[in-house]
Amino acid sequence: MPQTTHEQQSPELSDPRMSRTGRGIVPVLAFAGITVAVMQTLLVPVIKDLPTLLHTDPSNATWVMTATLLAGAVSTPIMGRLGDLNGKRRMLLASLAVMVTGSLTCAFTDDLVIMIVGRALQGFAMGAIPLGIGIMRDELPREKLGSAMALMSSSIGVGGGLALPGAALVAQHTDWHTLFFGSAGLGVLAMGLTVLAVPETPLRAPGRFDVIGALGLAAGLVLLLLPVTKGSDWGWTSPATLGLIAAALVVLLLWGVFELRSDAPLVDLRTTARREVLLTNLASIMVGVAFYAVSLVLPQLLQLPRSTGYGLGQSMVVAGLCVAPLGLTMMLVAPLYARLSARYGPKVSLMLGLLIIAIGYGAGLGLMSAAWQTVVIAVLLGAGIGLAYSSLPALIIGAVDASATGAATGLNTLMRSIGTSGSSAVIGMVLAHTSVRTGPVAVPSMAGFRTSFMIATGAVLIGLVLAAFLPAQRSAAAPVLLASSAGDAAARMSGLPLAGSGTPLPLAGSGFRGRVVEADGTPVSGANVTLIDRQGGQAGLTTTDAEGRYALAAPAGGSFVLAGSAAGYAPRAYPAAHPATGRPTETDLVLTVSARERRTSLRS
Structure with a gap:
């Protein structure tokens, strides 16, 4: 349809x-x-x-x-x-x-x-x-x-x-x-x-x-706050106070290096x-x-x-x-x-x-x-x-x-x-x-x-x-709350085929296109692919064709999230970015069969 x-x-x-x-x-x-x-x-x-x-x-x-x-x-x-x-x-x-x-x-x-x-x-x-x-x-x-x-x-x-x-x-x-x-x-x-x-x-x-990052953060904060609380009792220049503060700084520094790597x-x-x-x-x-x-x-x-x-x-x-x-x-x-x-x-x-x-x-x-x-x-x-x-x-x-x-x-x-x-x-x-x-x-x-x-x-x-010193407010693009992508609208006006019609949707400008597949490469037809901008607005929505292909136009260059969902599959979201070069960014989405669907298949 x-x-x-x-x-x-x-x-x-x-x-x-x-x-x-x-x-x-x-x-x-x-x-x-x-x-x-x-x-x-x-x-x-x-x-x-x-x-x-x-x-x-x-x-x-x-x-x-x-x-x-x-x-x-x-x-x-x-x-x-x-x-x-x-x-x-x-x-x-x-x-x-x-x-x-x-x-x-x-x-x-x-x-x-x-x-x-x-x-x-x-x-x-x-x-x-x-x-x-x-x-x-x-x-x-x-x-x-x-x-x-x-x-x-x-x-x-x-x-x-x-x-x-x-x-x-x-x-x-x-x-x-x-x-x-x-x-x-x-x-x-x-x-x-x-x-x-x-x-x-x-x-x-x-x-x-x-896990290591969580433990490191907890240890660093405890080591830092304990001498702050007890410093007056122990003495601010006591070995216990200075030692715990030094240990906190070392742990937090190592934690930061680990997080960066x-x-x-x-x-x-x-x-x-x-x-x-x-x-x-x-x-x-x-x-x-x-x-x-x-x-x-x-x-x-x-x-x-x-x-x-x-x-x-x-x-x-x-x-x-x-x-x-x-x-x-x-x-x-x-x-x-x-x-x-x-x-x-x-x-x-x-x-x-x-x-x-x-x-x-x-x-x-x-x-x-x-x-x-x-x-x-x-x-x-x-x-x-x-x-x-x-x-x-x-x-x-x-x-x-x-x-x-x-x-x-x-x-x-x-x-x-x-x-x-x-x-x-x-x-x-x-x-x-x-x-x-x-x-x-x-x-x-x-x-x-x-x-x-x-x-x-x-x-x-x-x-x-x-x-x-915070940056001044940047004017954000108004959210495009569409049931179909901007590329779909452009395709309709030009008479080009749509996603889901058996032919991949061509893009009028820059954006994303690719396939939605299972882990073994099997295409997922009729899957919903949603493009979400960095403000959380829906910038586009389309469905895949019989071969799992989709295409979505993006309103501008930058960072987005591509979310894929289909009946019987666990939804997935992927960070995605494109430089607004006028060429589409190729991005494939992999969906896995939901636990409920897997149990149903096993019972049958």
Whole structure:
């Protein structure tokens, strides 16, 4: 049957992703993101009581918070890469399952070491953020992608902010272990909704998983953060501190060399070296520092007794409610980001967000004497962090190929997680070592709070400078959402045969052509071949002829993804590029028989 042209079809038929937008993909993925983000601030309401609850000293108790952030930093590129290779929905469910396991581990223990292990398992679920962004890019029409990615990206802060009052209410009126039972329930609910509403995406990246790269990254980050956390106890010039820092630098250097030489790296450092990717990732670290600083400072300031002379004497619940506007404001600015980015580009919205964060922390240095002042700080910081978080994935996705979406956004979330885990370690150390004694206990001092805010302000200003050097927004070609390729349309106008008619489709200009075959060379007729541009838009779609041949015109030179699919075969995606020389690039696609089809054949 001849294919119909774009003008003859409804939008729903011309873009198969359009029909999926009503199935709840965006709210379910956002809920999953909020659920895993809750783990970051789950214990903030009881942070000042953790040494007593776990029978340890304050510097060791800091690791109950840092372990979650560190595990999140390690898991984000790992899960992003596994999602590209094995399916993003599958890996999203695995992330949530690990989080539930960690929650139940923590729910039944008061032992410090077991608690740290459980908290690390909870943090491992942070890989759900890049996985959710990757699913959105694969499944949503382009006009809805910007606001959806903004909501998913900001869910990190939204979950962290909204968790505070809820966690405070639970911790104040029940045993604190109930927090972990609640988080396990949220994880199970998120898994169920994901199974019901989120389809598995067909895109797969070629290659294998880099086990050595994953282990090297984990070892390097642990070796780096451990002396940062314990340096004040051990002494900054002690052999243990200096030795671990040196070991971390050596491990990370060797890791980088290995990644550059690997044919299937966990982190594509060559892509990372691109100006827009490198600067965005460095700015992401600074945004991560800014987000976690406020989460550590404001709840403790609000709960300290007035007898200290600077504490605001509020209950856990009131403290949580005062900080809750941080998450609420982040959620409210996501639609605003979509408008700003569409008009001015994500670079401008990122710089605006960083500027608002700097104003919020600057104002916070003098607004710490009343509960209402902390609400003002939370609103300002929430608006700025929401804009910044929403801008980061758009900047990254605009700079990488579609098949690397999961790994690239995972790396960007890694940078944010490094910022939050570094912030937790450094500010935890500052607050612990500027503390003052009030009766039998030591409490954070006002000097420590102000120093923490100054660290966050400095980080944001560095991020603002980095963002200023990002390339200006490039005008992207409008997506060509066709049920057939531009070459098909040209062929119809000229009377030339189409793909599927038994004769290979000639190209009016540059593009891709080749064959879709099985591993043994058997042609696959009637297979769909989709051309996807680097912004994730569908630039062409055609079917193969009786001999498995296809041809697709490309709108311009550059990097693309060719995705092949057919009934009874597992879908595959291949990175492809052509130099726009006017000649087609020959690219063959190899499909393998699906597991289900293979089982059916064996039974018959």
